[in-house]
Amino acid sequence: MLRKTENPGVQVDVALVHYPVNNRNGETIGSAVTNLDLHDIARAGKTYGVGTYWVITPFKEQQELAGQIVGHWTHGYGAVVNPDRSSALSIISVCASYADALSGATKKFGEKPLVLATCANMQDNTLEYAKIRERIWYGEPVLLLFGTAWGLSSDMLATVDGVLPPLCGSTGFNHLSVRSAASIILDRLLGVHDSVES
Amino acid sequence: MLRKTENPGVQVDVALVHYPVNNRNGETIGSAVTNLDLHDIARAGKTYGVGTYWVITPFKEQQELAGQIVGHWTHGYGAVVNPDRSSALSIISVCASYADALSGATKKFGEKPLVLATCANMQDNTLEYAKIRERIWYGEPVLLLFGTAWGLSSDMLATVDGVLPPLCGSTGFNHLSVRSAASIILDRLLGVHDSVES
Numbered sequence: 001m002l003r004k005t006e007n008p009g010v011q012v013d014v015a016l017v018h019y020p021v022n023n024r025n026g027e028t029i030g031s032a033v034t035n036l037d038l039h040d041i042a043r044a045g046k047t048y049g050v051g052t053y054w055v056i057t058p059f060k061e062q063q064e065l066a067g068q069i070v071g072h073w074t075h076g077y078g079a080v081v082n083p084d085r086s087s088a089l090s091i092i093s094v095c096a097s098y099a100d101a102l103s104g105a106t107k108k109f110g111e112k113p114l115v116l117a118t119c120a121n122m123q124d125n126t127l128e129y130a131k132i133r134e135r136i137w138y139g140e141p142v143l144l145l146f147g148t149a150w151g152l153s154s155d156m157l158a159t160v161d162g163v164l165p166p167l168c169g170s171t172g173f174n175h176l177s178v179r180s181a182a183s184i185i186l187d188r189l190l191g192v193h194d195s196v197e198s
Numbered sequence: 199m200l201r202k203t204e205n206p207g208v209q210v211d212v213a214l215v216h217y218p219v220n221n222r223n224g225e226t227i228g229s230a231v232t233n234l235d236l237h238d239i240a241r242a243g244k245t246y247g248v249g250t251y252w253v254i255t256p257f258k259e260q261q262e263l264a265g266q267i268v269g270h271w272t273h274g275y276g277a278v279v280n281p282d283r284s285s286a287l288s289i290i291s292v293c294a295s296y297a298d299a300l301s302g303a304t305k306k307f308g309e310k311p312l313v314l315a316t317c318a319n320m321q322d323n324t325l326e327y328a329k330i331r332e333r334i335w336y337g338e339p340v341l342l343l344f345g346t347a348w349g350l351s352s353d354m355l356a357t358v359d360g361v362l363p364p365l366c367g368s369t370g371f372n373h374l375s376v377r378s379a380a381s382i383i384l385d386r387l388l389g390v391h392d393s394v395e396s
Contacts, residue, residue, distance in 0.1 A: 044378045047373065
C-alpha cells in the first residue's frame, strides 16, 4: 500500500453556505440557491478531487429545489445526455446547516477536518495557500467554506480554524463570483501546475 | 517613468467565443450568450487587470442581448445599486467576430498580441503557464481565447499562436465551466500568490 506522501489521498470537502451570510448592508440573511453555483462548483470539485460538495440551506423549499436539480442530472434525463455532468453533480449533498455538513464530513473522514473559510477581505487568522496545500498533500482532511451573497457572516468566520487570504491580482478590485473564487481556490490548493507537471 | 520590469503594465485581453465552437458531436456551431458568462468573466477580468473582455457573437440579436445586459449594469439601474458590478462589466466589448476582436486589441496595444487559446485537451503547440506569466510580466500583450459549448473549433485552434495546457487536478476529470476555466487561468497568469506576497 502506498504511503500518504506517495499517494496523497486528498480529503477535501467544500460547502456552499446560503445561511448565515451577509447582505450588502452587512445584515445576516439566507440567500437563494443558484443553479450555476451547483453546476460550476460541482464540476470544479470533481476536477480537483473534492469528496463531497455540501450545499447548505435551512429552507425546505430550497433544499427540495437543489435536490430536484441534482436529481435531474444524476438520475433523470440529464444523466443520459451528459454523463460527465452526472458524475460532477453526484458529489453534491444538500443539508440544512453548517453543523450538519461538519458532522457529515467528520463522520466520513473519521476525524474533524480543518475548517477553512474564504473571504474577500483579509482576516486575522489567515493561513497561506502553500501551507494548506502541503497539509492537504500529507493527508489532512479539510472542509472549505464558501459564502454566497456578500459572504459568510462574521459569526460564521469566528468559528472556523482559519481563513484563506483574499484572491487578488494587482488591481485592488476583488469582486469575484463565488463560482470563480471556489474554482480558483481549488486550483491553488489541488491543481497540477507547470512545475509539478515538468 | 518606470520601466516595464518595475511596473509590468499588464496588457491582457480575453475573448469569449460563441462562434465557431464545437457542439457535443464535434460539429461547428454558434452558441447562445449566457448572462453569468458575462458577469463572472468580467468580474474575474477586472480583478486580474484585464483591459477588454471581448464577447464574440455573429448573431445580431445576441449582440443586442449582450449589449442590453451590459448597459443595465454600466448605465442603467444596475450601475446605481452595484457600482462594483458596473466597473466589472464596463470592460466588456461586444463584437461580431474573432477578426474584429483581434483587430480591436491590436489597435489598442499598438501591436498584434500573442493569441493564446485554451482547451480541455492537450494540443501540440502548448505553452506553459509559467512562461506566459513571465512574458506578460515583461509587457507582452496577450489575447486569451475561451470557447463556449464544447470548446473552440479545430479551425480556430489552428490559427492561434499557442494553446495553454488543460486545467487539471489529479483525477483525470476536467469538465470545468468556461467561467471556472477563465477564472483559474487568469489567476495562474496574473494572480498575486503567497510566494509573491511574502
